[in-house]
Amino acid sequence: MRETMWSFSNIRRTMFEKWGSLALVQGRGRGRPSRVGVEQILDTALSMGVDRLSMRSLAARMKIGVSTLYYHVASKEALLGLLGARILERFRLKLDDPSKWEDGIVATAKELRMVFELAPGLAQSAMVDPRWERAIVTLHEEGCSYLVRAGFTPAEAWLSARLLADFVEDYVVRTEAHRRAGCSDLEHASRMGGRTLRAAQRELAKNHHERRFEVGLDCIVRGIRARRLARSGGP
Missing domain, CATH: 1.10.10.60 (Homeodomain-like)
Known part of the structure; x- marks a missing residue:
């Protein structure tokens, strides 16, 4: 295709x-x-x-x-x-066959994160500012129509697209807040907490922001896939 x-x-x-x-x-x-x-x-x-x-x-x-x-x-x-x-000029995605929807939503999340990070404060603004409503609705329509072509129902498509957008927006807003504070939540918690939190910080080192994004995105994709398999009666 x-x-x-x-x-x-x-x-x-x-x-x-x-x-x-x-x-x-x-x-x-x-x-x-x-x-x-x-x-x-x-x-x-x-x-x-x-x-x-x-x-x-x-x-x-x-x-x-x-x-x-x-x-x-x-x-x-x-x-x-x-x-x-x-x-939006910078938000262009080349999407493969909709049957490869998992790759598509991973690429979407990474691209959306990049766009938000190009303009600090945009993710927070997108959450609450009605002036972005037209652009956000249009993006949702494009994303949902892609997932419908992949076999999702319209409701499943919207829930999946909204979950993905919520995750990316929250990640970027939190990361920006950590940058302003000069300290991430893990670094702060490890100072205040016990051995487990300190061990987590040592293990993740300075890479914990990226790992948080990767693990969160992977959990979302796996969760969506598992729900679809359960509905279809697959293995």
Whole structure:
């Protein structure tokens, strides 16, 4: 079977039409033109992270006036929309035959993690901010339709896709929190706890974040597979 591209060109087009035109049309007339362009604005905003983003902080980072920033981007909401389109440009998956769905969801989880880590705070924002709802719903639809082609019922597909997204979002949010604190939960627990926790820290060393992701993802895949086998009466 030909390899299919999980492409988000339509999402990018929709989001740009919804937000990009707002930014570039309504933004004109405020401030004054400059050599700063939208691409530079988006790159700088991504490097700052969604969690720290404000129009004033972005203008300060770029060493331009806030009015100059508003000349290019009408509002923070418009900026977030453009950032969503930019992020989705980097979220492209080549999915094999749906019969290889296990490889597909593993690849999806790794790609989603990479996208979240490109923009600190995005995972937390995706959990609670309704401005990301359109993109998230579209991603769920794409993921669920792939699993339905693999033989899942729509309900099973949604539950599996949501479980995967919950895991990745939670992992990234926790890892970001540990980085800010300068100490992971395992490191903190091993200092406060007994021999077992200290032994776990020694065994995992500095690799415990990666191992947590690998083990969690493996458990999810195995669990989904086991449920499907039980429903089909397989071995």
